[in-house]
Amino acid sequence: AAKLSPEKLLCQLRDRVNVTMIQGSDSPFDTSEWQQYLPGKSLDETVGHLGHCAVVSSAGSLKSSHLGQEIDSHDAVLRFNGAPTKGFQEDVGQKTTIRLVNSQLVTVEEQQFLGEALYNTGILIVWDPAPYHAEIHEWYRKPDYNFFESYKLYRGKHPEQPFYILNPKMQWQLWDILQENSLEHIQPNPPSSGMLGIVIMMTLCDQVDVYEFLPSKRQTDICHYYQKFHDRACTMGAYHPLLFEKNLVKHINQGTDEDIYTHGKVTLPGFRNVHC
Numbered sequence: 145a146a147k148l149s150p151e152k153l154l155c156q157l158r159d160r161v162n163v164t165m166i167q168g169s170d171s172p173f174d175t176s177e178w179q180q181y182l183p184g185k186s187l188d189e190t191v192g193h194l195g196h197c198a199v200v201s202s203a204g205s206l207k208s209s210h211l212g213q214e215i216d217s218h219d220a221v222l223r224f225n226g227a228p229t230k231g232f233q234e235d236v237g238q239k240t241t242i243r244l245v246n247s248q249l250v251t252v253e254e255q256q257f258l259g260e261a262l263y264n265t266g267i268l269i270v271w272d273p274a275p276y277h278a279e280i281h282e283w284y285r286k287p288d289y290n291f292f293e294s295y296k297l298y299r300g301k302h303p304e305q306p307f308y309i310l311n312p313k314m315q316w317q318l319w320d321i322l323q324e325n326s327l328e329h330i331q332p333n334p335p336s337s338g339m340l341g342i343v344i345m346m347t348l349c350d351q352v353d354v355y356e357f358l359p360s361k362r363q364t365d366i367c368h369y370y371q372k373f374h375d376r377a378c379t380m381g382a383y384h385p386l387l388f389e390k391n392l393v394k395h396i397n398q399g400t401d402e403d404i405y406t407h408g409k410v411t412l413p414g415f416r417n418v419h420c
């Protein structure tokens with residue numbers, strides 16, 4: 145597969161990746177039971193028009209980065225899974241506008257998810273790995289992790305907090321573009337939360353700065369900035385096609401290599417600023 149130019153690749157992402165949240169009108173969620181749980185407002189309506197946005201990976205290389213102030217200067221900040229701000233403000237900031245969580249966390253770590261205050265700030269979005277280009281009904285019958293009950297419990301406890309379910313079709317639309325632009329065969333597993341979060345913010349914001357997705361000079365085998373645990377697979381990928389995601393993001397970066405090296409920072413245009 146020939147590599148597309150960065151401009152063409154941005155157009156492919158803009159035109160082929162459909163970022164949508166499950167709505168009460170989407171069968172099989174169009175039941176009175178689901179109506180009471182799914183948010184009434186769309187994500188667009190909830191966030192409004194966003195200018196400069198930041199996506200903060202959970203990488204260990206954020207440690208001692210002192211990027212907190214810079215990250216918080218953005219209009220909106222997206223974080224992942226259980227990544228905390230408390231105690232780490234100096235490096236990762238304290239603003240959380242959106243938190244993207246995977247279904248494994250919501251299900252397997254249900255006690256923490258329902259109990260820990262860190263989840264109560266901002267807008268929550270949960271996603272679940274679906275079979276390749278599966279119909280929404282097929283996915284609904286057999287999700288990777290059955291997070292639906294936990295979602296409902298959380299909604300019952302925090303009815304005022306916007307909490308969306310990402311429409312699973314997005315992950316494979318994005319995966320197809322990753323595969324088409326890679327010379328190797330990619331394992332058929334969905335993109336990481338990191339890559340999904342980057343594309344979600346590109347749909348909502350004018351400009352997106354991504355921190356420590358492409359590792360800086362602080363690159364380390366420490367998996368997360370908030371844990372002591374070492375595993376190179378966190379940065380390079382095992383289940384998720386992380387390496388291919390990072391190559392693609394590098395290709396469409398509009399910032400400088402110096403910014404990657406010193407800040408682990410990549411700058412991407414929002415889709416409304418992509419002209420095809």
Ligand code: NCC
Pocket residue numbers: 201202203204224225226245246248249336337338339356357366367368378379380383384
């Ligand atoms: O680790 P995780 O990811 O929560 O990290 C969020 C995103 O940050 C980017 N990242 C992270 C660490 C690192 N050293 N380099 C990075 O680039 C990645 O883009 C990553 O997606 C996930 O994607 O949802 C993931 O979730 C964890 C785990 O389920 C959650 O943290 C909840 O506990 C997965 N780990 C395990 O299952 C053990 C991880 O594989 C993917």
